[in-house]
Amino acid sequence: MPADIFVQRRNNSLFLFAALGALTVGSIVITKYDVAAGFTSVGKALVWGASNFYPDAHSLTKLPEIAQKLWETILMSVAATTVAAVFAVVLAMIGSRTTRINTLFSVVARGLASVFRNIPLVAWAMILMLAFSQSLLTGYLALFFGSLGFLTRAFIETVDEASIHAVEALTATGASYSSIILQAVLPSSLPQMISWLLFMIDTNIRDATLVGLLTGTGIGFSFDLYYKNFQFHDASLVVIVIVIAIIVIETISNYIRRIIL
């Protein structure tokens, strides 16, 4: 009955849309969200932003201070990401189905990565703050743990995808485990790994702002400080500087990606 499959497909789509609709309406009803007010307030927010949230001449005098904080934040993100990447490569080799030494270690490595990845960054920052108080180290470690979890997962998939066949071939030639890793696995996976690393640096610079807000360091703290003192002009300059920095870094990493891939 080949016609049935089409009926089934259509029913599946109808069911999916019905379910999505029910979910949306249900959540609106339960949270008593006023849809109309929600949309009109966007306009109000824009009007408020245009009249208050822009850098003025005075705020520009704060630029050197802001730039210095931004630089600090970028360096912290890069350091946290690159160090995490080194550890992630090791964990990925142990965790990957292609290169694992044995099943137990693989499960442990994957589990560890999963725990690190699934604890939200904010939670990491809060937990670490207890131990290291408000310092750059807290932010650094929060980014480090989050990146370690994410990169391990990404690297495991990269290794499995890029090198499973070459690993089989080199194993069949009698090559040693370490030779296989260095001669086949890394050459096949490195470009993709670097691409993930660049992506992680992008993300971490964004997240570092949030972490800084919590841990009282870097550019996030500057924003928080200006904002809470009603210095909206200065706070808006911070946002603009962050956006520019992220665009620049994204452009650079896109360029690098194009060359290596």
Place this chain on the structure above:
Amino acid sequence: MTQVSQLSSSPLLQVSNVVKYYDGAKPALDDVSFSIRKGEFVSVIGPSGAGKSTLLRCINRMIEVSRGEVRFEGISVGELKRKDLKRLRSKIGMIFQHYNLVDRLTVIENVLHGRLGSKSTLAGVMGRYSRDEKRQAMDVIAMLGLGDHVYQRCDRLSGGQKQRVGIGRALVQDPKMILCDEPIASLDPNASRNIMEQLKSFSRQMHITLIVNLHQVEFALKYSDRILGVNRGRLVFDGRPENLSPERIAEIYATESIALREVHRPELRPEARYAS
């Protein structure tokens, strides 16, 4: 079990009563026995999923057998310790349907990978190859007709060229035997013929034993000294190509439905077989 000596009359490879289970239900290999002499060109044919790849991988222990024994040069492969297993593997080349190269590396680098099994771990890790090894690799590459592509990245090569790199990697191992897992299944007829000719010439000139899994019966008939037919894990034919009648072929490829076989395996129809 008889005492196996290193006399030339003794087989290079002896497979005895090999059984392989992936899961409890039914075996992928079911009591397979055969022996192969030095320099033989043996094709293994059979339908997809018959156990051809499993059989090949049991020989160099890429897959562990569930029961039975594989002996290579009189040594029981299943009992080897890690280090000795690596030494054994370094004497057996392997060629794959999907070439299994490191695509981002050059032809010469991929060919030199064949030497890793014979190197110290440190030299292997560092990727240091001796002058002799490099010269040998260059000679092999030239012999395979890839002289113009020595420093080209493998992802720029055609399928036939990639497979020749795969063959080069096996040849620099100085192998006693090469296992070929569907070496031409992804290639067009011309490239297929070229690869089979080259394999044949290595078997003739260097006396390298070849075991080749093949989909195409006509290639098996044309190039091999001997054909093994596998169906549902059992060895159902072992003999010379000229003894492989159309009826025997139909038997090897026997499936539940004759009609299905006619549709999916046109090469099995006698008229198609003799046409090529």
